[in-house]
Amino acid sequence: MAARAATLLHSNAYPSASGSKKASSSSASSSSFTSALVDLRRPTLISRYFCSRKLSRRRSAFPLIVAHSVLPTEKPDRVSDRKEPKFSWRWLKAFAMGELQARKLRSPNTGTEALLMGILIEGTSQTSVFLWQNGITFFKARDQALKLIGKPNRYFFSPIRPPLTESAQRAVDWAVNEKLKLGENGEVNTTLMLLGIWSEEDSPGHKILTSLGFNNDMANELAKHANTDEVALSFGGLEGEAAAVLV
Structure with a gap:
């Protein structure tokens, strides 16, 4: 015991x-x-880029969210491997907003129409301001998207990161390849992404742009500034819907 x-x-x-x-x-x-x-976890172009940069506390959380999205590295045979491109933070924001719009539309994928709406709702890049000034607004693009793809199914829930459609993937790959052709200076920006969407003639994004009055002359005008810093210097020409979104 x-x-x-x-x-x-x-x-x-x-x-x-x-x-x-x-x-x-x-x-x-x-x-x-x-x-x-x-x-x-396979490192992507964006995650490698931001690991070596010091960002402010306000901006630091955003790239980490986007780093695991479907990016051109998922299709390495489509993108030149000469140099890893850099992505502007406006491009990242527009891309994330495009994914968000795809979820709001309850779509299983992120298509070119969602990427276009992401560019428009981002609102501060020169591409977004150019579109708003020419009457191509987010609200009009959303209405046209609903006409093309139909009303969303209220009982369907999109994935957190809807994968890109084939046309959207080609548009992003086109933007990356064009940036590599332009040289090492600058970043992949929303101008290149919009031109990539415009290059996909059978895509919903191209059809929406055409229905809202976008044409080759506008595309050529944007192409002149494809390799410059995308800063919207003023919003004096924006009125109505644009001002409401940008505020």
């Missing part, structure tokens, strides 16, 4: 040894699980 009591006393007096072993084993298993998850 005394021996049994001594055994119980000994086990109660030193619980930390066994507890520490369990804690260490659990921490080791969790660390190995975490490392396995990290190994499964």
Whole structure:
């Protein structure tokens, strides 16, 4: 009886040894699980780009969200491997807004119509301002998109990151390749993405642009500034719907 009591006393007096072993084993298993998850994550062009940049606290969280989206690295045979391009933060925001619009439309994929709406709702790039000034607004593009693809199914829920359609993927790849052709200066911006959408003639985005009055002359005008910093200097020409969105 005394021996049994001594055994119980000994086990109660030193619980930390066994507890520490369990804690260490659990921490080791969790660390190995975490490392396995990290190994499964394929780095994208955007994640590599932002790992080497210091961003403000306000902007730092956004690129991490977009880094795991479907990007041209998913189709490496379509994109030249001479140089990894850089993406402007307006491009990233427009891309994320396009994914969000695809989810709002309850679409299983992010199409060129969603990318176009992402550019328009971003609102601060020179491409977005150019479109708004020429009467191509987000609200008109959304109405045309609903006419093309129909009203969304209220019982369908889109994935968190809707993958790109084939035409949208080609549009993004076109923008990246054009940036590589233009040289190392500058970044892949919303101008190149819009021109990529315009290059897909059978895509919903191209049809929406055509129905709203966009033409080759406008595309050529935007192409002149495809490699410049996209800064909207003023919004003096924007009225009505544009002013409401930009504010």
